[in-house]
Amino acid sequence: MAAKVVDVHTHVYPPQYVSILKTRSKVPYVRDTEPGKPSRLIILPGEDDPSSESTAKGRPIGSEYYDINKKIEFMDLHGIDISVISLANPWLDFLDPSEAGSLAKTVNDAMNDMCHSHKGRLFAFGALPLSAPTEEIVDEVKRLAKLKYMRGIIMGTSGLGKGLDDQDLDRVYQALEETGMTIFLHPHYGLPKEVFGPRAAEYGHVLPLALGFPLETTISVSRMILSGVFDRFPNLSVLLAHSGGTLPFLAGRLESCILHDAHYSGPEAASASRRSIWEILKTNILLDAVVYSGLGIRAAATASGADRVLFGTDHPFFPPLETNSGEEEEKWLSVTTNYKAIQDAFGPEKDQAAAVLGGNAIRLLNLTTD
Amino acid sequence: MAAKVVDVHTHVYPPQYVSILKTRSKVPYVRDTEPGKPSRLIILPGEDDPSSESTAKGRPIGSEYYDINKKIEFMDLHGIDISVISLANPWLDFLDPSEAGSLAKTVNDAMNDMCHSHKGRLFAFGALPLSAPTEEIVDEVKRLAKLKYMRGIIMGTSGLGKGLDDQDLDRVYQALEETGMTIFLHPHYGLPKEVFGPRAAEYGHVLPLALGFPLETTISVSRMILSGVFDRFPNLSVLLAHSGGTLPFLAGRLESCILHDAHYSGPEAASASRRSIWEILKTNILLDAVVYSGLGIRAAATASGADRVLFGTDHPFFPPLETNSGEEEEKWLSVTTNYKAIQDAFGPEKDQAAAVLGGNAIRLLNLTTD
Numbered sequence: 001m002a003a004k005v006v007d008v009h010t011h012v013y014p015p016q017y018v019s020i021l022k023t024r025s026k027v028p029y030v031r032d033t034e035p036g037k038p039s040r041l042i043i044l045p046g047e048d049d050p051s052s053e054s055t056a057k058g059r060p061i062g063s064e065y066y067d068i069n070k071k072i073e074f075m076d077l078h079g080i081d082i083s084v085i086s087l088a089n090p091w092l093d094f095l096d097p098s099e100a101g102s103l104a105k106t107v108n109d110a111m112n113d114m115c116h117s118h119k120g121r122l123f124a125f126g127a128l129p130l131s132a133p134t135e136e137i138v139d140e141v142k143r144l145a146k147l148k149y150m151r152g153i154i155m156g157t158s159g160l161g162k163g164l165d166d167q168d169l170d171r172v173y174q175a176l177e178e179t180g181m182t183i184f185l186h187p188h189y190g191l192p193k194e195v196f197g198p199r200a201a202e203y204g205h206v207l208p209l210a211l212g213f214p215l216e217t218t219i220s221v222s223r224m225i226l227s228g229v230f231d232r233f234p235n236l237s238v239l240l241a242h243s244g245g246t247l248p249f250l251a252g253r254l255e256s257c258i259l260h261d262a263h264y265s266g267p268e269a270a271s272a273s274r275r276s277i278w279e280i281l282k283t284n285i286l287l288d289a290v291v292y293s294g295l296g297i298r299a300a301a302t303a304s305g306a307d308r309v310l311f312g313t314d315h316p317f318f319p320p321l322e323t324n325s326g327e328e329e330e331k332w333l334s335v336t337t338n339y340k341a342i343q344d345a346f347g348p349e350k351d352q353a354a355a356v357l358g359g360n361a362i363r364l365l366n367l368t369t370d
Numbered sequence: 371m372a373a374k375v376v377d378v379h380t381h382v383y384p385p386q387y388v389s390i391l392k393t394r395s396k397v398p399y400v401r402d403t404e405p406g407k408p409s410r411l412i413i414l415p416g417e418d419d420p421s422s423e424s425t426a427k428g429r430p431i432g433s434e435y436y437d438i439n440k441k442i443e444f445m446d447l448h449g450i451d452i453s454v455i456s457l458a459n460p461w462l463d464f465l466d467p468s469e470a471g472s473l474a475k476t477v478n479d480a481m482n483d484m485c486h487s488h489k490g491r492l493f494a495f496g497a498l499p500l501s502a503p504t505e506e507i508v509d510e511v512k513r514l515a516k517l518k519y520m521r522g523i524i525m526g527t528s529g530l531g532k533g534l535d536d537q538d539l540d541r542v543y544q545a546l547e548e549t550g551m552t553i554f555l556h557p558h559y560g561l562p563k564e565v566f567g568p569r570a571a572e573y574g575h576v577l578p579l580a581l582g583f584p585l586e587t588t589i590s591v592s593r594m595i596l597s598g599v600f601d602r603f604p605n606l607s608v609l610l611a612h613s614g615g616t617l618p619f620l621a622g623r624l625e626s627c628i629l630h631d632a633h634y635s636g637p638e639a640a641s642a643s644r645r646s647i648w649e650i651l652k653t654n655i656l657l658d659a660v661v662y663s664g665l666g667i668r669a670a671a672t673a674s675g676a677d678r679v680l681f682g683t684d685h686p687f688f689p690p691l692e693t694n695s696g697e698e699e700e701k702w703l704s705v706t707t708n709y710k711a712i713q714d715a716f717g718p719e720k721d722q723a724a725a726v727l728g729g730n731a732i733r734l735l736n737l738t739t740d
Binding site (some may be wrong): 251 | 489532533535561564565566567568569571573574575576577579580581584585588589592593596597612613616618619620621622623624625626628629630631662663664665666667669671672673688689691703704707711
C-alpha cells in the first residue's frame, strides 16, 4: 500500500460562516457583485480601502470555499488521502464578544460534521472565540478536545488583541497543552501597508501575501519564544503556516541577536535557563511544507527535523492558472509546486519525502478514527 | 598557499564621519556620557525615543569603530586576509542636500586612503550623497569608479526617499551598471515598532535587529524586482546583506504569488516577459554569508549558487560575549558562528566552502591591486 498523503493546510468556510460574512459590511465580508457572477470575499486588512484604485476588490468566492464535496474532488485530483481542514482567516477574531462563544460552537460543530460525513478522509482544526471572556475560550478548547475529528485549533497572531506574547493567554496555552491540541498558527494581519512603499498598489497582493504574511508569522512566534511561552509550556505544540514564515532561515540570526543583546542590555530573554531557538524548533514547532521551493523545505527540515515538516496546499487559495488558451489548468500549480519542492529537497531520500507527505501528520496529529 | 579569506560585510566609521555625528543631537548621533567611558552611538530609528525606558541608549563606540588598525587586528585574529570595508548605516542619508555631495567625497576619500594604507588587505564600498541632486549622485558614482580601491557602493533601502523601486533612481542604476560597481544593499530603517507589539521593549534590540533588518532588506529587493529594475538593468549587481534578509527562503512564495496574483488582477509585474526571481537570484544577486546557520548558507547557495555567496562578519557589531569570569572571549562568537555555518553547509565539499570564504569575492569584486 502506498504511503498516505496528508494535507494539513487546507481551508474551508462552512456555509454557517459564509452567512455571518454576508451580514457584514466591513472587512471581513462577502458581497454580491454583478448578477451571475460569484460573490466576492474581502478578507485582507486594507483590501477594502476606499482610496485604493482596485476595481476588483477581494476575490471571487466559488463553491470550493464552502462545499466540502469540492474539497474531496480537489483531494482526489491531487492524490491527497486525508485533509486536516481549518477555518480560513480571519476566523472568529472579529466577532462581538457576546456572540463569539456560541458562534464558535456552531462553526466548529459544522467542521466536525463535515469530517464525519467523509470519515477517514477529513480531520479538523477548530477555531476559538478569542474575543469572548477567557473562561469561554478555555471551555471551547476543552469541548473541542472531545470532538472526534478535532486535532487542534487554528489561530491568528492577534490572540486576545495584544499578540501571542500576552500573559493573559497562559490559561489558553495551558488548556491546549493539557489536552494535547496543536495550535496551527496562521497569518492574517500582515504588516502595515506603508512598509511596502508608495508603489505597492501596482504590485497587487504580491507584497502583503508573499512577504507580509510570512513576516507576520515569524514575528509572532518569535514573540512567543522571547516571552518564554515555550519555557512555561514545554509540551505546547505549534504548527507554523508557510514553513514558519521565515523562522527556519532567521533562527540563527535570532539566536545570535538574543545572545548578543544580553551583552548590551541584558534582557531576561537571554537568561541562562532559557531554551535555545534550535531546541524549541525541534521540540515544540511543526512546520508545514507550503513554501514553494526545495530549498525552503530543506531549510525547514534542517531546522525542525524532517520528521516535523508536514505537506500542505493552502486550498482553496492560489487556484489554477489560466493556460494560454484561456482555460484553467486541471492540476493546481500551487500544489504541484509544493509536491515538486519535497522531491527536490530530499532527492533519493524517499523515506523522508514520504514522511513529509503524510507519515509525519498521521503520527503527530494522530489521524486515525479507531 | 591556503585559499584566501575575504570579509565583504565589515563596517567602519572614519573619524571624519564620527565628527559629523558628534555635531548632531538627533538620530544618528554620537554623545559623550560619563567621563572615562566611551562615547555612545545612537543610530537606530526609535533608539532615542524619549518614551523608552532604556537607560543605556545606543551602544558604546570604541576605537574598533573608527581606528582602521583595530580592523586589521580583528582580521588577523580571525584569519581574514582581505576586507571590503563600508561605511555603516545610516551612511549619508541624513545629510542636508547642500552639503551631502562634498561630505560624500570627504568620507569616500578617507575610506580609499585607509585602503591605500593597508594595500592588498583592504578594498571598499563607497557611500552616495543620496539627498543631493541626482546629477551629483551620478557624478559621485563615476568618481568612485575611478578610485583605486572602490568596488561598489553601500546603500540603504530609502534611496532618494521613496525606496529602491523609484524610477528616479534609474540614472543612478544606469551609472552603477555602466561602471560595473556593485550595490551593497544594507538595512537600517527596519519596520515600524508597532509590528513588534506592546512588549517589544522587554526584548531589547532583538526583534528590530533579528527580524526587522532582514525583513526590510527582503521587502526592498522585492520592490526592485517587481518594479522591473533588473529587467531595465540586466547587468546590475546587488550584494544583499544578511544573506538576502529572507529572500532565499521566500523566493518560491514570491514567485508563486506573482504568478497567482496575475490570475486575480493581472499586474504588469507578472507579464510574460519578466525574468523569474530564480533567474534574477542567479544573475544579479550576490548574497553575503552573514546568516549564523548552516541551513541559511545552504539555502543562500541553492538560491543564488555557491559561487555567489560571500563570507562576512558585520564587524564591529556583535562584539565578543563576556565569559562567566566577566572577561571577553578572544574570538568573536558572531564570527566563529558564521565560519562554522559555512562548514556545516558544505561538509566535505571543501571547494565550495573555500569559494564562499574568499574565492567568490576575489573573482566577483576583482580584488587585486595590479
